[in-house]
Amino acid sequence: MDAFSERKYVISAMILLLCLIYIVRLFYIQVVDESYMLSAENNSRRYIVKYPARGLIFDRKHRLIAYNEAAYDLQVISAQLKPFDTVMLERILEVDHSFLLNKLKEAKQKRYRPYIIIKQLTSDSYAQLQEVLHRFQGFSVQVRTIRHFPYNCGAHILGYTQEVDSNNIKKDRYYEMGDYIGVSGIEKSYEKELRGIKGGEYFNVDVLGRVKGRLEGGKYDRHSEIGTNIYSTIDIELQAYGEKLLRNKIGSIVAIEPATGEILALVSSPGFNPNVLTGRHLNKYFQLLKKDTLLPLYNRAINGDMYPPGSTFKVVNALIGQQEGVCSRHTYHSCNGGYFVGSFKVGCHVHRSPVNLVESVQMSCNAYYCNVFRNILDNRKYGKVSVAYDVWRKHVMSFGLGDLTGIDLPGEKPGMIPKASYFDKYYGKDRWKSLTVISLSIGQGEIGVTPLQMANLVTTIANRGFYKIPHVIKGIDDASINPKYLVKHYSTVESKYFEPVIEGMFNVVQGGEGATAGWTKVPDIEICGKTGTAQNPHGEDHSIFMAFAPKVNPKIAISVYVENAGYGSSWAAPIATLLIEKYINDTIKRDWFEKRILEANLINAKP
Amino acid sequence: MRNHKKEENLFARIDKLILVLYLLLVFMGWFNIYAAVYNEEHHSIFSISQQYGKQLIWIIAAFFIGIIILIVDTKFFPMLANPFYGFIIILLLSVLVFGREVNGARSWFEIGSVRIQPAEFAKLATCLLLSKYLSSFNIKIMKLKTLSIIGLMFLIPFSLILLQNDTGSALVYASFVLVLYRLGMPGMILFFGFATAAISVLSLILEPAYISIGIISVAALLYFLLRKDVKQLTIGLIALSSSLVLSWLVFFKILHQESYFPVFISAFLVTIGVFIAPIYKNRLNHVLITLLTTFAFVIFSFSVAYLFDNMLGEHQKTRINVLLGTESDTRGAGYNVNQSKIAIGSGGFSGKGFLEGTQTKFNFVPEQSTDFIFCTVGEEWGFVGTSVVLILFAILLVRIVFVSEKQKSPFSRIYGYCVASILFFHLAINIGMTIGLLPVIGIPLPFFSYGGSSLWSFTVLLFIFIKLDTDRDRIIH
């Protein structure tokens, strides 16, 4: 024992104090501060998404119209890089030196995590690369799939996919950066069915990003489930033919199978090859298409809702007139070059007078429909024009006009059939008369329809009074389609009133006195149609035609709209009858007729 | 028969607590090494090709060494001190010539596949020699001659190890300060030692002017507190704080000066002023010593900052800044500490479980079986594991201190303190480093870290003490 033996307490206290400080510190970093936990997971856990292949799309005849091709993303883990032959890699990837250097610099930021150098390599580049990949340490290839559309058509129906953006992710937590999502057409409206279910595998990785086995033996891993196959209502050959006919023209075609409401073809021209919006150059082509003044990305068939229906609308008034009892098959109206009230005049072309209902359709008499329309609106039983107008409007809308049809394609526009209050607002309450809105009688004025709605209208006529909501999907693997597409929607006009109108439409094409489209008739096929020529304040009139065939048990109803092309009979009608011929006979016998359409370039006719 | 009884007595006299703690720590270390470098292909903990298999061999060998030490007569150890020290010095010299360089340090002998690090055994040699020297008759610790001899005893191995570029092992010699403190070195030296180290570190983190103000305030506070003169203390504090505020206002707000120096000068002058009054009442030298010490610390603080700014290269500056946490660099020099903290921090309260650690197993933590073995404890056993290890070490160290005090023989007592000090230093530096409280200095965690040299040297160190303790009533020289 010596004088300083008490110092053992000081020394012991120092030891205990240090251990206490360390335990407090450990409590802080281990228990209180949870950021280390996250950093650790971030370090050593890698989630590798297993992307499912998208569902295939078949047409109505079970032809494959959209499938997947393998694409290869080349990625690099910077920390694993060893010196390599940059020249060789640049040659295989077809990129320049600065591109590669830039990408490698970006990859360095991620250091231990894979960074994608180049997306969606073609199979060719991949084949070349695969042979020498072992020479490029740190590089690896991730297999993805990209869409391919073998018929090179149907872009507006099929749509396209692209990488999700932050909005998509916000809306649906299923998506993560790097996923693809349908952004238009069937790809969008049936995204949930087509995308399948992503799987994923968790791996432990070491400090260099090398996989060191599955996390907890694969306990959290999930298999991916491939997307559901979808059967479209489209007849891809009819679609392709429609696109061919509308080449170098602005306009649209919608063809529907009347009995089912199934869309056979839906063309918007100018369009684009759906295959340009897949793969590595998607963005480049997308920008080009976006800048094009002819708006190829715009689907006129369902998005263009300010088209006046023109004379095709006369059949609607003929039907409503009968239902409202203001005209019948035997109602005659005279026409001497038009409809005159005082100084007011609606002109008409030269034809015999008077004409009955069938003939009025056949000859497309303006005066006849001015009379019918005024009689509907001035019907005494409704007291006021505005009341009668709303009755008329209800009838019109029962043909699927003025509102969304409910087609299973995104972005449909409703068209416009204004309410009476619209005119009240414009002219003052009850300060307007039937004469004020007389242009509605011949499908002009404050009225707009989509080409789809017009096809749906002619479908309703073909069915003698009902339509089913037009749709592009027949079946989703074994599951049935939405039952709303199976319901018959009856128009407010009784079935019996359709016959005179159909008779008139029959004569329009099949000939007869003053037939507006007689020259377009197809031997052996009884086509019923109606031309239209819509005035267009911006230039040449729009050429419009709607038709169905055959007259009994119709197989196809069609509407054709060619912008700035003149009379309905000159362009829209021949295109429609060619499509009908193609659909029903499968071959075109009228070669000269077809040739004229194919060679026509109507885009440059635009002022 | 007699012999047998003697052996029985030997076992009975062994300090069981120290022995049990030793065994616990060694086996915990082994399991953690297994977890740290676990290899699926060699999943047996006995796989000789892996570090854990090898560590088992080192452990078994260590036990043999331990047993041999327990059998040897206690007289043997003081006898061994001089030749062993000499032998180690020769080894340290020759390793500089024939040694193999590992991680930039030329401190290993390589014989076949076995590597030996003489620096690990140099501690032991110094312990024995120091104990022997200080336990001789008529040694007065504070005499210049004694201090010179002790200094030389440390300086020779210290500088040789430093020459090997093994800073960590060299710094261990600082731990002998605790032994000297116990033997009567004034506590002030220990205090100044700590203060100097703390001030150097703080000078690099904070403006020296702030530190100066801190030093002056603390000194004044201590002075008045110790004199228990409340009136003086109040006057001093008011004078000091008002002078600080005033000078800060004048220089920063009115004169728009950027430097803290004038603030510090005025604060210093005020403090001197506050000191002047008691000078007449009290013994002059107390006041003078306090003043001079304070002033010396202030000058020291400024010079550390000056030296750092002007004498070091960019690379060294960055390294020091990262170590001190004033510069974050999670990819470069700070990477190790950051990863080490992540590994320990991710363990949570109860850990991820044995072999479930990812950070250590997948090499995110550097040196995970040697210097950073504590990370595996932290990751797989959590806060429970880390505190258990710290508590076991604390019990072991305090136990050694108290057992040392029971020794009749000064040699044994001093040796015990040597053992405690060295273990304490290793524990403090190693764990402090892994939890980011101390700079990265590569020294092993006793009994835990992988490696034969370190395990054997700590075993020998501890077992000699256990053996000496069995003869605690005998005076040995």
Ligand SMILES: [Zn+2]
């Ligand atoms: Zn007419």
